[in-house]
Amino acid sequence: MEYKVKGIILHGIRYKETSLICHIYTSTFGRKTYIFNSVYKAKSKGKAAILQPLFLLDLDVFQNDKADIQRVKEFRLSYPYQSIPFDPVKSSLAFFISELLYKLLREEHPNQQLFDFLSNALLALDVLDEGVYNFHLYLMVQLTKYLGLHPTLLEEGTPAFFDLKSGHFTPIEPKHPSYMNRHLSRCFEQLYSITLTDLSTVHLTRSDRREFIDKMLEFFSIHFGGVIELKSLNVVHELFD
Known part of the structure; x- marks a missing residue:
């Protein structure tokens, strides 16, 4: 089933060549593990750059209670930090x-x-x-x-x-x-x-x-x-x- 959730990135690890697995604390499900496919491909236009620790995201995700890793359909910043990444x-x-x-x-x-x-x-x-x-x-x-x-x-x-x-x-x-x-x-x-x-x-x-x-x-x-x-x-x- 597909859900819209808000999340806070806790930790991420590169998976294969183009993907990222992130542990995210969500408003809807608590802590969950998500895979972000193809975020390191050139055509992704720097999407991996917004998957940083403590970044706030709006996510469209597929929730499968039997799976350890959930899939992400779409994601975007909830709020673009003005100072945290640069200070x-x-x-x-x-x-x-x-x-x-x-x-x-x-x-x-x-x-x-x-x-x-x-x-x-x-x-x-x-x-x-x-x-x-x-x-x-x-x-x-x-x-x-x-x-x-x-x-x-x-x-x-x-x-x-x-x-x-x-x-x-x-x-x-x-x-x-x-x-x-x-x-x-x-x-x-x-x-x-x-x-x-x-x-x-x-x-x-x-x-x-x-x-x-x-x-x-x-x-x-x-x-x-x-x-x-x-x-x-x-x-x-x-x-x-």
Whole structure:
């Protein structure tokens, strides 16, 4: 059966000479794998160029519940980014975020709220001027709301530690090493509560950002049952250094 769906590209791999297989998070089916035939042929007029990580697409697809890879009839950009592909910081963040989502979004079930959040966040990143260096941290924290991992916050102003194992804040320092210190815990609370327009108000040093990302990856690893390692992490660290 044919469907019209919206999708966010997570990862792509070249298939044979002219085709591309992409993992896409869709509004209708959750995560799906699609084959884009003949996109590298000369007559395709650069169609492969728009199949990049985190690009937003409108797709006409054939859905076969018995098939592992679905076919694409037509596709086009939902929104042509104005800065993400050309800004070195934003494009590096896009690769980091796409790899993170590729590892985290495993379910073939629709989650319209999550899809809308991701789409709107990416559109915001494209026009964002201030606080860009905190965007990926914001997205990691916000994802907890949509993946069933959102923590219980303590009363405002209460010194706390974010316990990665329990997934909650505690006023008592945990006796195990899987937690955020008070400063990073406070930054987590800020990133959980603020909007994208206030990203520049979250103050983190380069070393803070490194540790924050490491702790968030540890948190996701604990609750998703496997170590989550990202090849793009070193690129992001080097860029910010």
